[in-house]
Amino acid sequence: MTEWWKKAVVYQIYPRSFMDSNGDGIGDIQGIISKLDYLAELGVDVLWLSPVYDSPNDDNGYDIRDYQKIMQEFGTMDDFDRMLEGVHERGMRLVMDLVVNHTSDEHNWFTERPDYYIWKNQPNNWRSFFSGSAWQFDEKRQQYYLHLFSKKQPDLNWENEELRSEVYQMMRWWLDKGVDGFRMDVINMISKDQNFPDGINGDGTPHFFNGPRVHEFLQEMNEKVLSDYDIVTVGEMPGAATEDAKLYTGPWRNELNMIFTFEHMNLDQGPSGKWELQPLHLPDLKENLEKWQVELFEKGWNSLYWNNHDQPRIVSRFGNDGKYRKQSAKMLATCLHFLQGTPYIYQGEELGMTNVAFMSIDDYQDIETLNMYKEKRAQGVADEELMKAIHAKGRDNARTPMHWDASENAGFTKGQPWISVNPNYTEINAQDRHEEDSVFSYYQKLITFRKDLPVITEGNFELLYREDEEIFAYTRKTADEQLTVYCNFSETPRELPVPKGRVLIGNYPPQEHRDAMQLRAYEAVCFYDNDSKMNE
Ligand code: NOJ
Numbered sequence: 457m458t459e460w461w462k463k464a465v466v467y468q469i470y471p472r473s474f475m476d477s478n479g480d481g482i483g484d485i486q487g488i489i490s491k492l493d494y495l496a497e498l499g500v501d502v503l504w505l506s507p508v509y510d511s512p513n514d515d516n517g518y519d520i521r522d523y524q525k526i527m528q529e530f531g532t533m534d535d536f537d538r539m540l541e542g543v544h545e546r547g548m549r550l551v552m553d554l555v556v557n558h559t560s561d562e563h564n565w566f567t568e569r570p571d572y573y574i575w576k577n578q579p580n581n582w583r584s585f586f587s588g589s590a591w592q593f594d595e596k597r598q599q600y601y602l603h604l605f606s607k608k609q610p611d612l613n614w615e616n617e618e619l620r621s622e623v624y625q626m627m628r629w630w631l632d633k634g635v636d637g638f639r640m641d642v643i644n645m646i647s648k649d650q651n652f653p654d655g656i657n658g659d660g661t662p663h664f665f666n667g668p669r670v671h672e673f674l675q676e677m678n679e680k681v682l683s684d685y686d687i688v689t690v691g692e693m694p695g696a697a698t699e700d701a702k703l704y705t706g707p708w709r710n711e712l713n714m715i716f717t718f719e720h721m722n723l724d725q726g727p728s729g730k731w732e733l734q735p736l737h738l739p740d741l742k743e744n745l746e747k748w749q750v751e752l753f754e755k756g757w758n759s760l761y762w763n764n765h766d767q768p769r770i771v772s773r774f775g776n777d778g779k780y781r782k783q784s785a786k787m788l789a790t791c792l793h794f795l796q797g798t799p800y801i802y803q804g805e806e807l808g809m810t811n812v813a814f815m816s817i818d819d820y821q822d823i824e825t826l827n828m829y830k831e832k833r834a835q836g837v838a839d840e841e842l843m844k845a846i847h848a849k850g851r852d853n854a855r856t857p858m859h860w861d862a863s864e865n866a867g868f869t870k871g872q873p874w875i876s877v878n879p880n881y882t883e884i885n886a887q888d889r890h891e892e893d894s895v896f897s898y899y900q901k902l903i904t905f906r907k908d909l910p911v912i913t914e915g916n917f918e919l920l921y922r923e924d925e926e927i928f929a930y931t932r933k934t935a936d937e938q939l940t941v942y943c944n945f946s947e948t949p950r951e952l953p954v955p956k957g958r959v960l961i962g963n964y965p966p967q968e969h970r971d972a973m974q975l976r977a978y979e980a981v982c983f984y985d986n987d988s989k990m991n992e
Contacts, residue, residue, distance in 0.1 A: 461637075461688040461713055462757065462913050464501035465903050466551070466800045470765045471508055471530055472516055473857045474803055476869035483857070483868070485531035489539050494886070496546040498806060498896065499903040502688065503543060504551040504639050506765055508536065512562050514608035515586075515823050516855075518553075518641060519560035523626045540634055549636035551688060556623050557642045558609040566610060572619040573610045574602040580652050582660030587827040590660065604645060604664070606823055614646045614673055624680045631681070637688035640712070644670055644693040644700070665695035671703060674711040683710065690759055690798075691715045698751040705756035714757040714798060720744050721767060724774075731828060731845040736774055738925050738945050746930075749796055749917035758797030762788055763805045768853040772811035776978060780947065781808055781884075783978040786898045786963035790980035791928055791943040793902040794912060801899065803858050807886055808895040811853040812878040817843070821875045822851045859885035901961055909984070911937035926950065927975065940983040947977040957985030 475487030485508065495503060507517035510525040517527060526533050543550045559565060565572045579591030579600045584607075591600040592607040602611045612619055627638070647667030655663060674691075682689060689712045691704060696715055704711050723740045726732030752758050762770035771777045775784030785808030793799050814820060817829055817839075829842050847853075852875060859881040860867030866881035878884075889896035906912050915932035926946040932939040940955035954969045962981035967973060975981070 457686050459713075460686075461502070461798055463906060464549075464688070464798055465499070465906060466502040466504050466798060467495055467498065467500040468504045468506065468764055468800055468802045470506045470803055470855060472506075472874065473855050473868070475858065475860070476871065476873075479869060479871040480529065481869050481871040481873045482529045484529065485526070485535040485539050489535070489542050492539075492542045492546055492548075496548065497900075498801075499900050500548065500801065502549045502551055502636065504800070505553060507553045507555055512560055512608065514560065514606050518555050519558070519562075519606065519609045520555055521560045521562045522564075524629060537633075544634070549688070551637040551639055551690075552630055552635050553641060554627065554638040554643075555641040556612060557645050558603065558605060558611045561608045561610050569619070570597065572613055572616055572622075574613045574648070575599045576602070576652065580660070581654045581658045582652075582663075583658040586824050587831045602648075604642075604660075606827075611648075612646070614648075614669070615650065620673065620676065621680075624677060627677075627681045628684075631685045631687065635687075637690075640689065640691045642694065643674070643691040643712075644696055644704075644715075646670060646673055661695055666693075666700050671709075671711065674704070675709070678710045678712075682712075688798075689713045694718045698747055701748070701752060701758075702756045705752070707756075714759040716759055716761065716764075717748060719748075725849075730849055733845060733848050738928060739923060741774075742919055742922065742928055745795065746917065746919045753796065753916060758795070759800060760792050760795050760797040761800040761802070762792055763802035763854060764800070765802065765854050766851050767802075768849055769809055769811045770805065771808050772853070773848075774945065776947070777810040780978045781810065782893065782895055783963050785895045787943050787945070787978045787980035789895075789899060789902055790941060790961070790963065790982060793906065794930075794932060794939055794941045794982055796913065796915065796917060796932070799906075802854065804854075806896050806899040807859060807884055807889070809859060809884055810878065810880060811847065812856050812876075813847040814852075814876065815843075817846075819876055820846065820850065820852050822855065825850045825852060861885050861887045898961075898963065905960065909937065909939075910934060911939055915939065927952070931955075936986060938985040940985075941980070942975055942982075943980045944975045944978055949977065950975045955983045955985075957983040960984035 472483045474483040475491050476483050477486035508526055508530050509520045510522040510527050511517045511520050526536050540550055577599055582590040584590040586606045590602055590604055592603055593600050603609050604611055644666050645664045647669040649663040691712045693715045701715050704715050724734050724736045726734045748758055770788050771785040775788050825846055832842055856875055856878045857866055857868035857873050862882045862885055865873055866877050888894050911932050911934045915934045918931045920929040921927050928943040930941055951972050952975055954973050959966055960982045964976055964979050
């Protein structure tokens with residue numbers, strides 16, 4: 457099998473918020489089809505679709521009722537086939553979201569095959585990621601079922617061999633249709649410690665993150681399904697460390713191609729979890745990304761991301777979404793796209809879209825946010841404090857509709873959008889993408905470099921200025937190419953020595969360089985040298 461995905465750039469579509477074609481306020485497949493030229497113009501190779509399957513939408517499609525049916529609001533299977541054709545005609549590939557840690561409680565398995573789920577007479581103390589207990593009492597059965605997410609998302613029992621083979625069959629059905637791979641939702645949680653021990657303070661994660669049989673299950677899936685197709689696979693894996701990542705992605709292991717780590721996304725949270733805000737300490741981010749770059753080098757493969765539908769917008773998080781919005785959006789892109797791995801761009805990131813700050817909790821739609829708000833309000837936490845946390849970390853930051861243009865509702869819908877549009881769409885939208893200094897055209901260039909310069913895929917990684925609290929700098933080297941990347945994560949200008957090579961790309965107009973250069977507010981610059989041996 458070729459490793460085409462090592463040179464690919466992936467674009468994530470959150471279909472509900474991407475483009476609405478029929479005016480019902482909900483993005484749909486025809487909407488995606490109408491934007492395929494836009495995606496081809498950006499230059500991405502792979503589209504990953506968040507779930508488009510039939511679902512009651514308790515968790516926006518991550519609660520699947522029927523794996524082989526398209527969600528009615530999104531269109532039909534015919535629309536899907538047209539979209540797949542359109543993607544392939546443009547030389548791109550399509551990756552589906554595979555959500556098999558749980559289904560919807562409305563999936564017919566839940567009534568017809570209760571043995572596919574996890575039942576107990578006595579619940580343990582595990583808490584759900586969406587607040588409250590992870591167990592729900594079922595009146596009919598007089599037992600509790602496990603749901604690590606909402607109570608409408610019962611966890612599947614992977615110990616059951618028949619369940620596993622049904623999942624594999626379903627995967628083959630999609631692959632035979634021609635889809636090009638899977639992003640696997642929380643796939644490192646499918647194997648639970650069968651003793652179901654209590655967790656410290658209700659934290660069950662040590663008993664199901666990277667659980668006892670997870671590698672066995674993934675190897676089985678690989679043998680029974682994945683190895684027959686030339687596809688890409690990426691596992692979403694909260695709580696996976698580099699040691700785990702090597703086991704999941706080492707080529708000789710026959711499991712997955714790459715995983716999504718959460719470590720770099722957790723650096724700005726306090727000990728009590730995601731809603732406890734803490735400013736980013738840049739050396740922590742550098743140390744973390746360095747660890748993943750160095751440890752997986754020739755031993756596995758990284759996926760590279762700042763954003764997805766669960767994370768706040770990166771320009772508002774690690775950048776400056778006011779005065780330096782464009783500069784910092786490009787700086788963050790530079791920092792990520794010259795690393796080794798497969799980069800993922802989340803819809804709107806290529807425009808420098810920002811977080812949103814709705815005034816009232818009533819404007820929020822996300823179940824995680826709403827459950828947390830309800831629970832904490834009941835415990836007496838002030839509305840103001842909670843809204844602050846939601847503005848910084850809530851998942852709806854990423855889920856407001858895509859900004860296509862400055863017309864009403866950002867050109868996303870002719871109707872009433874299912875979630876309000878970020879009011880800054882009149883300034884930030886795709887209309888200006890052809891301008892030379894647009895964030896979009898900067899992403900286009902970064903994507904092209906990955907195709908042209910082997911060092912981006914193959915080179916080693918070395919961190920520079922390790923302790924520096926404002927500068928993230930590194931080199932990438934092969935025997936005959938070298939990249940040096942400088943990124944200023946602050947407003948403060950800095951003077952740095954000029955590295956070898958010529959400027960490949962930067963987010964400011966080039967300066968005359970001699971021995972030293974000024975790195976301006978949120979400036980990023982990458983130097984390229986293709987004969988490093990000669991210059992030594
Ligand atoms: C991770 C997905 O990315 C998230 O959106 C979802 O809520 C949970 N898994 C449950 O499927």
